[in-house]
């Protein structure tokens with residue numbers, strides 16, 4: 067039975083236990099303590115601007131959850147996996163041996179940084195959707211010539227402020243100008259890149275794979291507009307590979323991915339007053355080779371009813387909530403997808419096993435281009451939904 071069609075699982079397919087929740091996160095999960103600054107020195111000596119708050123709309127949680135759980139195929143948008151605890155658990159996932167994307171992408175950056183910096187050229191204004199204060203960002207910024215400024219963009223004001231300050235402390239001469247916005251919607255950057263430089267969008271981690279292809283195309287088109295004239299994109303894209311390797315990466319033996327997935331239900335209980343019994347659901351991730359994506363589910367272990375905002379939601383035993391898709395795009399498919407968003411691929415770097423890729427794109431679109439369809443995929447794109 068194909069899970070993506072029926073959205074129900076045979077109980078016998080489930081062999082991961084909910085005990086995993088108690089085991090995660092463990093001491094090897096890097097935990098950022100809330101409210102803690104990187105050190106005690108003041109921020110006045112840093113070249114750090116106030117957060118430019120574009121007030122991203124985050125009020126749809128309840129509506130999205132109810133809509134997703136009351137349809138015939140239950141799902142919840144994956145963006146809700148990332149509350150404070152979810153983000154910490156995701157950091158834990160990135161450190162796992164089985165989760166190859168983080169270390170493989172870092173290895174590609176390390177091996178090819180001279181060529182990457184050459185492509186980028188001098189005086190870049192680096193814009194990072196989904197701000198990272200992590201190793202990859204620091205490593206890239208450290209190697210770019212005559213760096214102009216760094217613009218982290220994140221929907222979570224708290225996370226953004228912390229990440230921006232961390233960066234500003236490490237790069238004392240660098241101007242850091244954080245923007246609080248949802249990068250999947252149009253957003254603005256107040257400061258222009260320098261005349262002799264350009265904007266470089268840095269989008270690592272294969273986050274683009276968490277969007278359906280047509281939506282990924284729209285986001286790439288939006289990022290082309292943000293990049294502006296002579297803009298460039300440096301993006302991490304996970305590649306198709308052996309099913310076993312993929313499924314191991316999303317069903318890790320320490321149970322951190324399971325805890326990350328189940329945390330979504332805990333968040334719904336906490337923030338929306340629901341009564342999910344977490345021991346009644348189990349994490350499951352499978353590779354759908356036809357669609358070339360990992361599909362992550364929470365599977366009901368028994369027949370049960372859950373109440374959310376006075377709405378009663380029935381679950382059959384084996385019925386699954388889809389919580390994430392993670393596409394593994396072939397190099398040529400991704401090139402085509404990006405081309406409908408106006409990007410032209412210049413370079414690709416991969417690891418020895420071709421598990422992951424870092425790709426460099428440029429574009430020549432004037433603002434308002436893309437056949438006068440801002441933020442939309444071109445009409446003729448095969449990735450548009452039917």
Ligand code: AVI
Nearest residue numbers: 159271272273276316323392
């Ligand atoms: C953020 N994103 C690219 C991760 C992925 O691999 O799709 C999220 C993730 N989900 C489970 N493990 C990691």
